[in-house]
Amino acid sequence: MVDPFDILGIAPSFDVDLAAIERRYRDLSRVLHPDKHVRSSPAERRMALGKAVEVNEAWRLMRDPIKRAEALFRRRGVEVREGAEPKANPELLMQMMEEREALSEAKARGDRGAVDRLGSTVRARERTLLGRLSEGFDQGSRNGADTAALLPLLGELRYCRRFLDEVSAIEDSREAPPADRHEDGA
Numbered sequence: 367m368v369d370p371f372d373i374l375g376i377a378p379s380f381d382v383d384l385a386a387i388e389r390r391y392r393d394l395s396r397v398l399h400p401d402k403h404v405r406s407s408p409a410e411r412r413m414a415l416g417k418a419v420e421v422n423e424a425w426r427l428m429r430d431p432i433k434r435a436e437a438l439f440r441r442r443g444v445e446v447r448e449g450a451e452p453k454a455n456p457e458l459l460m461q462m463m464e465e466r467e468a469l470s471e472a473k474a475r476g477d478r479g480a481v482d483r484l485g486s487t488v489r490a491r492e493r494t495l496l497g498r499l500s501e502g503f504d505q506g507s508r509n510g511a512d513t514a515a516l517l518p519l520l521g522e523l524r525y526c527r528r529f530l531d532e533v534s535a536i537e538d539s540r541e542a543p544p545a546d547r548h549e550d551g552a
Contacts (some may be wrong), residue, residue: 370437378441380434380503392423399545431496432527435520438503442513446520455523462525469529473536485513485533495519 371378374390396402398418403411425435429523465484472480502516 367440368420368423368427369441370427370434371441373420374428375521375536378438380431380438381427382434384429387425387428391421407523409423416524430526431499433522435503435516435523439517439520441511442506444514444517446517449517454518454525458522460526462529465529465533469532471538481500481533485530485537488529488533489525492530495523495526499523 374387374394376387376390395418398414400411400415400418403414406414427437436446465488466529469481469484471477472484473480499516499519502519503513506513508518
């Protein structure tokens with residue numbers, strides 16, 4: 367599995383400066399671009415291409431806080447994959463079911479305000495979870511705290527992300543122009 371921190375040459379941390387990492391990514395991409403290796407041997411070109419693919423993947427992982435957290439868990443020896451987190455708190459599951467039901471009803475009614483409010487509520491929860499993950503990873507780095515204890519937060523973050531993806535899909539469908547209609551009387 368790709369370790370985005372090693373590939374991009376950055377310190378392993380949940381809190382990252384994405385603008386600085388993007389500059390690092392662009393610099394590496396320029397160096398590894400196939401045009402820079404036209405005169406190289408086929409083996410060197412393949413190696414540069416392989417490194418370029420790794421750099422692209424590392425940048426993709428770093429931009430996504432869930433993937434970034436997974437990479438940090440892996441670095442700390444914690445097995446992580448979706449669905450492998452400890453069972454979610456039943457209260458959380460009930461709350462998410464209620465929010466999804468409310469979202470579905472708001473969508474069916476065309477209630478834009480309700481969709482926006484539900485999205486705002488879950489975005490606030492997501493920000494809180496990101497802060498808690500950041501703090502937990504930071505404490506784990508400083509004093510060796512049990513990183514595995516953060517897994518439930520990652521599971522909850524996944525629930526929030528799926529919910530917000532649904533909100534985005536509803537918003538996108540509202541913004542899509544209606545299909546062209548030809549009223550030519552024929």
